[in-house]
Amino acid sequence: EDKVVQSPLSLVVHEGDTVTLNCSYEVTNFRSLLWYKQEKKAPTFLFMLTSSGIEKKSGRLSSILDKKELSSILNITATQTGDSAIYLCAPSRGYQKVTFGTGTKLQVIP
């Protein structure tokens, strides 16, 4: 059975702080790892990672995959209140078979 563990489960930081969210996985026939952000409604796509060691960046967010350690991290620098959300890690074994972690709930306070 596929397993995904995210840590921490929840986090409260002040605006301007930098945060690192962790994801570890055990997935048969791993193909890629996706990160999603979920605010009040639907999860929205952030990153897809397929190769180890290659950082993907989008503004203040960045993510990297370590296939040897079966893990990924999501970094957010200079956090803003709009970053408050649940961040979901989702390893995929292709054919659209995606397993979601339970997420890290991030709260950014002014």
Place this chain on the structure above:
Amino acid sequence: DAGVIQSPRHEVTEMGQEVTLRCKPISGHDYLFWYRQTMMRGLELLIYFNNNVPIDDSGMPEDRFSAKMPNASFSTLKIQPSEPRDSAVYFCASSPPGQGNSPLHFGNGTRLTVT
């Protein structure tokens, strides 16, 4: 692009009643997924379709749950009879062709409450 459209947004029903959730995927997407989200278990895949054909329904919790996709632009998830433990947010998602490696596009979900 209107995105994935789900209806209804909220559904409150009594135990034992039939519930039907509806989904319209993004045009051109050939994968469709039904997920259920609860605080305890997070997002769980129930079933997914490719080109209107069910591919994997191993996540469907029991025979009370059924899903259909009669055409490329419509899918339903039915629960009959409903039970209080079915209370959750049900998401539909679709994705384009892409060797099984494309991100999912989620609808806004249906919040189901069974009393």
